[in-house]
Amino acid sequence: MVGNPINYDDKYVSGTPIWGNPKLDFYLKRYISLLSGKKVLDLGIGEGKNSVFLANNGYSVTGVDVSEKALEICKRYCSSIDFVNCDIRNYQIEKNHFDLIMSNSVLHFLHKDDVCAIVQNIKAGLVQNGLVYISVFSVDDPGFMFKENSGDFCKLDNGIFYRELDDTYYSYFSKAEVLKLFSDFSTVFVSDEFGLDLSHGRPHFHGVIRYIGRKR
Ligand SMILES: C[S@@+](CC[C@H](N)C(=O)[O-])C[C@H]1O[C@@H](n2cnc3c(N)ncnc32)[C@H](O)[C@@H]1O
Secondary structure (H helix, E strand, O other): OOOOOOOOHHHHOOOOOOOOOOOOOHHHHHHHHHOOOOEEEEEOOOOOOOHHHHHHOOOEEEEEEOOHHHHHHHHHHOOOOEEEEOOHHHOOOOOOOEEEEEEEOOHHHOOHHHHHHHHHHHHHHEEEEEEEEEEEEEOOOHHHHHHHOOOOEEEOOOOEEEEHHHOEEEEOEOHHHHHHHOOOEEEEEEEEEEEEEOOOOOOEEEEEEEEEEEEO
């Protein structure tokens, strides 16, 4: 495990939703019927974008986030979620337990070695036929080029950046890399998108790899 977790507390301090209103996103809506059980784990739950909807619709959701403020906001939307305030790298996922494990827009805030370790834990934590849903920034994300040209970041190998200021790592992925991470899973959906993000703040672009896979 290397570096600190990203600190989002400054962003969450206003107490108003910063990632847009919590709702089930298009991708989960499309594939949720594949789940045979209702146990869900959200790694980096934030304000509970997908989890609040699932918890309010009969799913048993555990949400992990290092930001206490994020969990406070999420709790206001839905108190029935089982909240865990810790770094996802330290969270011991119960083995063969969850029907769905998701991590939406979180893993790119870590070094790829830590991401690999978390992916192994996700695999062990899913029941057979359980689903994983992750989204990560792609190498086409504007943040990649920004970091390449910023004096604050040091470019390491393999799409990884380091910021000494707060001892944090950032990782950018290719679709092939994500597929390789889950090569022992059956791919349900994968995409490599570059698009406008209107969900929060000023309109801006992101490059995102989304992956939904099924444990064999
Ligand atoms: C961009 S937000 C996404 C939140 C939510 N998944 C969503 O889709 O709206 C990233 C969240 O991940 C959390 N996070 C980042 N690194 C983390 C870590 N190492 N352990 C736990 N939470 C982390 C942040 O605190 C933040 O709430």
